[in-house]
Amino acid sequence: MISTFIQLNPLQLTFYSAALLAIVASLKVITGKNTVHALLYLVVSLLAVAVCFYLMGAPFAAGLEVIVYAGAILILFVFAIMMFGLGQDETLHAPNIDGSKVNKFNLWFGPFLLALLLLIELVYAINSGEVQAKLTSNTIDAKQVGMLLYGPYLLAVEIASFLLLAGLIGGYHFAKPEGVGLDRKKDLGEHG
Amino acid sequence: MIAIPLSHILILASILFVIGFIGVITRKNTLFILMSLEVMLNAVGVAFIGAGSAWQQADGQVMFILILTLAAAEVALGLALLIQMQRRFKSLDIDNLSKLKG
Structure with a gap:
């Protein structure tokens, strides 16, 4: 098991860890108690999938995923939650462990950690020459997509x-x- | 040649899809059901992009863009219906919708 893990090239390693982050974040979305925190995990999940898209050789789709999904659709969710007024008292019902300070720290720590891991991965993928050499050989750029979109x-x-x-x-x-x-x-x- | 095997991409897509589906059928809060629907649509997008990059065709990304517009329209309508629901029932419990009558 460990030997196969070492045999993976850096591109595959980055892809599998981003996929794992996406799965963990999605699980946290559907098991969450608080709507706003579940929304934060949903953002992390979408960003992780965007990193996967980038590593699959679709940088245009990765950009769209961040801009439209994480940027626009999730903002709609935030507006709706603000209209429902759910954000006011829900943290009071969350289990309070050791006073408010520790509790607040716990609330933002999970999404922060996952997003930080994603950032490290992305910086590594952009910086590593080996990953870039593998990526440029099979990238589908926005021009090809646009030709298809406004053609057939x-x-x-x-x-x-x-x-x-x-x-x-x-x-x-x-x-x-x-x-x-x-x-x-x-x-x-x-x-x- | 693609570095990541297509089968692994499809496994990732199906795991994400099943997670979203479990969310849709188990949660009672309608807002969480909408979020799980987002996860499911996203998983379909992963499958399309993976297939597109496996065959080196841009069609997968075109389909992803169409899914994106579908998701945007779906969320706009879903959240508008949720606002109505919150106004009428003062809660987002999906069971309230069994009281609807035409």
Whole structure:
């Protein structure tokens, strides 16, 4: 077991540790008690998957994963949690071990440690000549993706834009406060 | 030639997918169900990118971008529905949704 572990080249070693981090972070997401902390672990999981993408030879997808998933979709979650007001008292219900200071330290320590490990991996992967030599031989860059996206897949792009429009309208409709726009007739009747 | 075997990438994708699926079927908080759905969609993305890099084609990344837009639309609608749910039931428990009637 250990001998096979040593035989791995640096690229594989980095990939497998990033995969392990992604799995651990995902497990923490689904077992978490506090929503905000589960969200932090979800961010770490997405970043770990982004490192995996980079090592698989898809730097464009890795960038999109960080920008769109970790940057935009997770911010939506944060906004929703702020609207629910769940962030206020939930830490009070968490098991308090030794006073508030230690407890607070425990809360941010897990995601911090996982993200730090990811950072070390990424710096190592960028810095190591061996990994870079292996990566450049089989990288698919953004140009190839763009040629495909606006060539054979043009119809799919149009359909995706319909989907986003439907999401926009649906989100506006569902999240509207109760009664706004529903009983306009009554409002008009009262005022006029 | 790719340095990481495709089978290992697919194993990673299936582990992540199963973790997300377990989250979807075991959690009661709807917000956690949405997060687990994100993990599942992400696992599908891993499978697509891995297959794309194994065959040295860009199609995998195109599919990943389409999944990304799908995830964005799904989260926007899901969170809007969650806001409605919080407003009506004052909780995010999925069991409340069995009280819905048309």
